[in-house]
Amino acid sequence: MHASSLQTHHILDERDIYLLITRYLQNQTNTEENEILADWITASQENEQTFEEIKLAWQATALPKAVETGGALSRLKVRISEETKEQAHIKKLNPLNWGMVAASIAMISLISIGLLYLFYKQDSSQPVIHVLVTRAGEVKNITLVDGTKISLGPKSSLTYPDTFSSTERGIHLVGQAYFEVSKNPHKPFTVSTAELRVKVLGTHFNVDATRNQVLTTVSLFEGKVEVNPTHDSEDTYTLRPGQELSLDRNNLRVFQRSLDSLNVLGWMTKTLIFRNDKLSEAASKIENMYGVKLIFSDQDTADTRIYAQFNGDALDDVLTIICASGNLRYRKQGNKIYINER
Amino acid sequence: MNINQTEDFALLMRLRNDEEKSFDQLFKKYYPGLVRFGKSLLRSSDGDAEDLVQDVFFKLWEARKGLSIHSALNSFLYISVRNRVNDHFRKLKNQPTLGIDFTEEKFAEEYLIPDQLLIYKELQLDMDQMISLLPERTELVFRMNRHDHLSYEEIAQILAISINSVKTHMYRAIKFLKENFRHYNSHQ
Structure with a gap:
């Protein structure tokens, strides 16, 4: 720059x-x-x-007119599947087809040129990108190069560079994380998720962008953040401490409310808190904590409201209590849990 | 490391794990710009540029497992397209036209005058169509910056022109769009 x-x-x-x-x-x-x-x-x-x-x-001019790329993409997919098949075939039946051998050498060398380029770029002081991934029920803590502390929730991933540019600090999140951003007014810190971007100067907040959930939520504990939905990046919402903003992925509606810190940060202490939540909304939290998949027999079951709190309880205990309160029944099959009305 | 790059890196990481969806996303995101770039280099039918860009994505898919990711994907894709065009010309045993074609150009009076703008207003063009009215090279530079998030330096490197001419293209595009936008709004 x-x-x-x-x-x-x-x-x-x-x-x-x-x-x-x-x-x-x-x-x-x-x-x-x-x-x-x-x-x-x-x-x-x-x-x-x-x-x-x-x-x-x-x-x-933010977005180019959507160009129809579907046709081109499906042609490419056909080609990929055909060439993959062809290569498998040739390996088995005709190992000495020299034309093919030449073609693969050409392909390998093309790939290596790509790699060389990437390595070359690495030498020219490009940052190295790290990805931190957590399994179900796992929480990982990390301190970034700028001193920002992040706790990454279960079944989440965080993409971050080992150095930041001179003007901004940007990281990408899938899933849930809690941030204590180190203050640097000259380098705003931005968390991007599929649905929104959170821009901060130095503050404590939680982002819940869990993939199989309807809401993406930003909860602010300290400081000040600006939130831009990805679908309409000109729209800016400013949050004050104690507030949270949620974006509904189904209708892209945004709403603000005051936050419940126990509920928001429960995942850090492996606590599950449901306060009159629909079972369908609670499902992703249970799934991420225990590495299972919940399947509901019908809409009524999915809509059942639950009111409960768990702290490191065994999965069977959690399911038994939820089912007892909602007059439901569950059946385990591998890591799938089937829930239906009694 | 900007936000667009972190998003691309996340997509690439998922691509490594064979997630076809992230491949589709990258394809949708960069295909139109790369085809435009390919066309501007080839100066031939659309089909050729499309085939060539598909080749680049094909190689990306083939190499997904082994890709070690240290650079900006957008400039990597643009440079791959440029290299393939060079190969194409080499095969045709033509003089590589790149050097000539992409040397510093003089932007002559390709510029639209206000009277013409009024006509476009009557045609009710939207902003994207307005961008399409820019001189071809200016449109290419503008979209590379605005839509594919390439920096002036990266654009200069890819197009083999100076940063100064990238800036001039950008300036002309912004000026044109600003004038138009004002016009557009004041008549609504």
Whole structure:
């Protein structure tokens, strides 16, 4: 980014300003550049208007028109399955087909060129990406290079680099995690999930983006965060401590409410808390804690409300108590649990 | 390491575990831009560029297990397309036209004048169609930055042009879209 950074004592022409504005809108500017931009915007009404116009135009081009790629993708899939079959066939029946051998050598060398390129990039100080994965019932703690502490919940994965860029700190989460972000106002910390992005300066919060759950929830304990849904990234919600924001994956609706810290952080102490929750909503928590799959016989069963709290109890105890309170019955088959009404 | 890169890395990690869905996602995300890029290099029918980009994704699928991931996927894909185009020209025993075609160009008065904008307004074009009205190379650079999240440096490297000309393309695109957007709104 050095090449595109601005020098302080440089006189800005229109091109510099336009590019600075769009880089700012992409979160790519550093503090110094932000200050330069702020000064420029406040210098005149005309500048402010230009900024607004570029911002609107830029935002309006956020997504390209959806291009139909389905046809191309299915043609590629056909080719992949055909070539895989063909290769298996040739291995068995015709090991000395030299044309094929030549083709595979060509393919191997192409792949190696790809790898070489990747290794080469590694040497040029690209960050190395780590992925932390947890199994059912497992919680892992990690401290990132910037001092940020993260507890990763069961059946989750966290993708993070070993170094951050000079302007931002970005990580990707699938599942659930609790964050204590180290303060650095010059480098905002961003957690992205499939549904939303959470941008923070330094704070304590929990993100629950468990895949098989209807709601993605951000719960804030300390500090301040901004949340942008992925489907509409121009929409920004600011949370205050004690609040949580949920996004419903079915209808993309967003709602805020005050949080229940025991409920939110229960997973850290292997506690399950259900307060009049639907069984279907409780299911993913049970599944992630015990590594099982819950299957309901019908909608009524899935809609059964449960009110219970468990702390490290055995799976059978949890299921027995839930079933007793809802007049339900369960049957185990491998790691699948079938639940139906009595 | 930006947000787009972390998302791509997560998709690649899942691709390693044979998750076809993440392959589909990557395909949908980058296919249109890569085909546009391929076309601009090949200067021939759409079909050729599509085949070539499919080859690149085919190789990505084949290599998924062994990929050790240390670089930005978007620029990796663009460079793979460029390399395949070079191979293609080499096979045709043509002079590689890349060097000539992609040397610093003069952007002449390809620029749209306000009167034309009014006509487009009447046609009720949306912003994406507006982008398509940009000179081809400018459109390519703009979309590489805006939609495929490549930095100016990466674009310069992929297109073998200077960062300065990437910036000029971007500036012209932004200026054009800004003027248009204002126009568009003030007439609604």
